[in-house]
Amino acid sequence: MTSLFSVSKKLFRYLLLAVFSVSTSAGANAASCPDDDAVALSWLDKMSRSLRQANYHGVVTLQRDGDMQVMQVSHIVGDGSSSERLVELTGRGAQVERLSHPLDCIHPGDRLLRGEVLLPEKSCGIATHYRFAVTPGERVAGREVVRIVIEPRDIYRFGYVVDLDEETGIMLKAQTIGHGHKTLETMQFANIVYSDNLPEFSQADVIHTAQHLDPQSASAQYPVTRAWSIGWLPLGFAATDPSTGTSERRTYTDGFAVFSVFLEELNVEVRAGEGLVKRGGTTSYTRGMRIDDQPVLVTVIGEVPVNTARMVADSLDWLP
Amino acid sequence: MDERMGESLSALMDDEANELELERVLAQVSQDPELRRAWIRYNVAQQAVQGSQIARLDWDISERVKSSLEVSSATAREPTGIGFKQRMLRPFVSLAVAASVAATVVIGGQQLALIGSDDPYNYGRSVATNASPVGMLNSLGATTVQASYGMQAVPILEPATSKAYQELALQRHRKYMQEHAEQAALNAPQGLIPFARVPQIQE
Numbered sequence: 001m002t003s004l005f006s007v008s009k010k011l012f013r014y015l016l017l018a019v020f021s022v023s024t025s026a027g028a029n030a031a032s033c034p035d036d037d038a039v040a041l042s043w044l045d046k047m048s049r050s051l052r053q054a055n056y057h058g059v060v061t062l063q064r065d066g067d068m069q070v071m072q073v074s075h076i077v078g079d080g081s082s083s084e085r086l087v088e089l090t091g092r093g094a095q096v097e098r099l100s101h102p103l104d105c106i107h108p109g110d111r112l113l114r115g116e117v118l119l120p121e122k123s124c125g126i127a128t129h130y131r132f133a134v135t136p137g138e139r140v141a142g143r144e145v146v147r148i149v150i151e152p153r154d155i156y157r158f159g160y161v162v163d164l165d166e167e168t169g170i171m172l173k174a175q176t177i178g179h180g181h182k183t184l185e186t187m188q189f190a191n192i193v194y195s196d197n198l199p200e201f202s203q204a205d206v207i208h209t210a211q212h213l214d215p216q217s218a219s220a221q222y223p224v225t226r227a228w229s230i231g232w233l234p235l236g237f238a239a240t241d242p243s244t245g246t247s248e249r250r251t252y253t254d255g256f257a258v259f260s261v262f263l264e265e266l267n268v269e270v271r272a273g274e275g276l277v278k279r280g281g282t283t284s285y286t287r288g289m290r291i292d293d294q295p296v297l298v299t300v301i302g303e304v305p306v307n308t309a310r311m312v313a314d315s316l317d318w319l320p
Numbered sequence: 321m322d323e324r325m326g327e328s329l330s331a332l333m334d335d336e337a338n339e340l341e342l343e344r345v346l347a348q349v350s351q352d353p354e355l356r357r358a359w360i361r362y363n364v365a366q367q368a369v370q371g372s373q374i375a376r377l378d379w380d381i382s383e384r385v386k387s388s389l390e391v392s393s394a395t396a397r398e399p400t401g402i403g404f405k406q407r408m409l410r411p412f413v414s415l416a417v418a419a420s421v422a423a424t425v426v427i428g429g430q431q432l433a434l435i436g437s438d439d440p441y442n443y444g445r446s447v448a449t450n451a452s453p454v455g456m457l458n459s460l461g462a463t464t465v466q467a468s469y470g471m472q473a474v475p476i477l478e479p480a481t482s483k484a485y486q487e488l489a490l491q492r493h494r495k496y497m498q499e500h501a502e503q504a505a506l507n508a509p510q511g512l513i514p515f516a517r518v519p520q521i522q523e
Binding site: 047048051060062069071073075084085086088092094096097098107108109110113162171174187206207208210211212240241249251253255256257258259260262271273274275276277279280282284285286288297299301302303 | 482484485486487488489490492493496497498499500502503504505506507508509510511512513514515516517520521522523
């Protein structure tokens with residue numbers, strides 16, 4: 001049975017190539033503005049805005065690789081800003097907080113979800129890269145939900161099934177779907193309370209204040225000495241900040257998926273090779289190679305398939 | 321490109337490649353420019369069949385990767401007349417050498433165990449939990465190698481590169497995940513939840 005499957009899969013691949021050999025130009029011209037689902041897009045817009053408007057707290061689980069993490073979250077809005085907190089209830093019990101995030105500070109991911117077109121390429125926004133379907137969902141955390149099935153239109157990103165609170169638009173559950181319809185990761189609220197009266201949170205030994213990286217400014221912890229660029233990106237991914245030139249990191253988002261590229265210059269020779277770590281929906285791909293005469297280590301981390309990470313890593317080059 | 325290689329490439333495209341398949345692709349890439357070209361064709365073909373736009377593919381990295389492999393493997397085979405201190409300053413070469421030993425030592429058990437595992441979502445974790453006889457990675461990315469291992473001439477095996485890079489990928493995952501989560505938390509619709517993916521949140 002296995003060999004039969006393998007043979008048919010191989011045949012399919014070769015058929016793909018055969019089709020490709022006569023249809024490349026047709027494929028290149030095929031996509032214009034796809035049949036976007038206005039209802040789904042309006043729900044996504046609502047979801048993006050709700051995250052900055054609602055007061056709530058609750059318990060969230062993250063399931064991946066047969067493991068479950070549990071965390072307590074809160075979100076409070078007031079005085080033109082929002083404050084968020086996450087406390088791990090499993091593992092090390094670390095706390096992450098972001099205080100006084102201005103409500104008018106909209107990052108590229110949210111702008112994409114709200115239908116803005118950030119890229120010069122011919123685009124209909126996120127509907128260019130995902131196909132949406134709205135269906136009734138089952139209750140999550142005791143709340144009625146609307147389910148949006150988000151299917152990628154190409155092979156460079158994962159799919160998602162998200163359940164939004166029917167009343168508030170808050171994302172109560174999100175499943176990341178990989179190839180072969182495998183669920184890679186599930187995030188969901190176990191309970192949620194809409195209130196600005198926060199309960200007492202668990203004490204944390206490690207408290208991290210999330211950086212608020214202004215979309216207009218770039219940071220560089222470990223700058224590289226030469227300016228570099230990425231020659232290939234999946235369509236629809238926009239930079240999250242203007243990290244260019246010698247910054248060691250670039251991050252891109254298409255509204256749902258985010259991936260970061262890190263470049264390290266090595267002062268020693270390195271045997272070319274690659275390594276891969278997968279955790280749920282997160283791919284971490286490290287490649288040792290040379291760009292021109294310079295040995296480098298490239299790491300692509302994000303919620304994208306390994307093939308995407310590999311393609312991106314391959315395309316790095318120095319700027320003249 | 322033989323049939324098995326085609327299947328490995330296919331698995332990679334489907335995000336289903338296990339460690340052995342990645343190894344197979346890696347081992348072949350220096351000798352087989354056709355492999356790289358095929359991989360690029362697969363990407364374009366799959367996009368074309370799915371009716372999506374064709375991403376820009378006007379680059380061809382096969383030659384660059386090939387020359388890179390030739391140069392670096394020649395360097396890796398140089399006689400090792402350098403001192404221990406110098407070796408300590410050459411983390412990545414040392415890493416590859418150390419892992420050669422590791423691969424040689426464990427190939428009977430661990431590598432065979434991997435042959436039976438075709439779950440692409442498990443093998444990263446098995447790398448993390450398998451004890452390495454030269455377990456030597458620290459949190460900053462530098463590598464220390466025990467002298468008894470570091471001074472020996474060891475055979476260069478393809479699995480060694482693979483094993484070393486698995487360790488390296490795991491280390492870089494730990495190093496960079498929080499910085500990535502900072503960005504994801506601002507640009508994905510899940511608030512601070514991307515931080516839950518960070519192996520160890522630092523202050």
